[in-house]
Amino acid sequence: MASQKWIVSNMPDLSGKTIIVTGGNSGLGFEAVKAFVSKNADVIIACRSLDRGEKAKKEIIRFFPNAQITVMELDLSSIQSIYSFAAKFKKNFVRLDVLLNNAGIMMVPYGMTLDGFEQQLGTNHLGHFALTGLLLEFLRKTPGSRVVNVSSLAHKQGKIDFANLLYVGGKGYTPLKAYGQSKLANLLFTYELQRYFEKNNIDCKALVAHPGVSDTNLFVHIAPKWVMKLIRPVFKRLTQPASMGVLPELRASVDPEAKGSDFFGPDGKYETKGYPVLVRSNAASLDRESAAKLWEASEKLTGVIYN
Template sequence: MNWTTSDIPDLSGKVALVTGGNSGIGYWTCLHLARMGAHVVLACRSMPRAQSAVADLLKAVPNGRFEILPLDLSDLASVRTAAATFRSKHDRLDMLCNNAGIALSPMERTKDGFESQLAANFLGHFALTGLLIDVIRATPNSRVAHVGSLAHRLGKLDFEDPNFQRRKYSPLSAYGQSKLSNVIFMLELQRRFERSNINSISVGAHPGMSGTNIGAALVENASPLKKRINAWIEAKILNSPERAAAPTLLAVTRPGVTGGSYFGPSGFMEIKGSPTPARLAAASQNESDASRLWALAEQLTGVSFLN
């Protein structure tokens, strides 16, 4: 598969919503969607950063159509407000890119009492998708793309203690659980689209290993030497944020993509390279776990859909 962003078709008249569109993979996703004519909604937590990103995007795509939507995925009240605001302005949603996330952060609880990585990476996106499902299903051939991670293969679900209220907290375990949940959600959403005869598809993508600021917590307090080493690794070994966005862009724009498809880099261990079909962990394909996770997410978020 020799797909590049130059293969993105005309997207005029289409509406895309990208969570975390102000930086990293999300920024480049927004840029390329707008370049091909889509109206792009950047759903972001920081308004100053979103405004700065739109200013930069307009320099790259002078005729681009951009809109900022305040959204904090770790706060369910914010998710509900964002979804209501979007629905009040738009009657279609061709591409929902569930992209935003945090990685390997210290233990922190959200306003709703959730472990922060599970909240931002999975529960917030689950609620957002559910609250926008009527707009999604009303849009012909719409797509929901979920940005996963290689770390989903390391993830384990703990249905009894998903928010680390009793077990010892591990940033990597929490991140892996959140990303495994994302991929399970992607596959289960596709099953439910099919069962409900909805003309939409759910797809997934992972960036490989990318030099984005998602793991800023790992280096913000590092020594100057460690920061220089990190910069060298990002430049020499990892995917650039623009290349890391390619699997997501393929998933949401390439004609003929089927629901449940999952894409990632084609290189060694899927770390970097051009986008191609990627490997899913066996744990992500357990339908019993998927049903159980869906029910848990509905219980925790209070958002119920496609039952």
């Protein structure tokens, strides 16, 4: 591939391309939207709050007055909301070049989605699984389309516990364990999705990225606010800004040399910081039996069947 110092200027012109960014109103998603519109893409900010989405749009338009941005409501913790989003998208758009499944929650206390799923798996994996399936017809008919999922270094500590996948009643739940499971699920889904595309001769690639350790609002649940305030200076030195953390997602989304199942992450020590390069996921993420089993469970839980 090209230079390891891959940055936004390496991105090709995206005129005529339609891109969805889930969670595009803040953090990594916000940076992704900025980068995409800087290269002339039409971008949909898909987020829970229309107000926050519109504020993000206004801020981006200050820098890019000609930006084509549409804000659409999407709550990934609600299957009904995902169906509603997909229906509205179908009415207003004719193609989908990149579906960037960026949104996520991290290490939150035990809770359930509106559909009764443990909320980290429900939001980070099941929501995006359903969304991708409902938009599949657009991915099929758009040549060279891509689905990019966002995992984490935490996948290395993840384990898919099919006997207790949803931590019913909070049994066995810890925030880190559930987060690791959801991020491992992102990888298993990506690799199984790529096999699905190949098996069905669909001109679409499934790729995955992780941002290293990036300074975003995902860290709000790691420690009490007063603790985070005390350690903020140290925390800043250990992390990279969102504008760097987003680069692996961007490269997976637009690098013309990227292939299906490619995994991008930072090139620095332990993959915590740096410029985006190809990285390797752990052995558990490559287990085809687990991937197939998770796919089957995801279809059953969400009711979204890939045809």
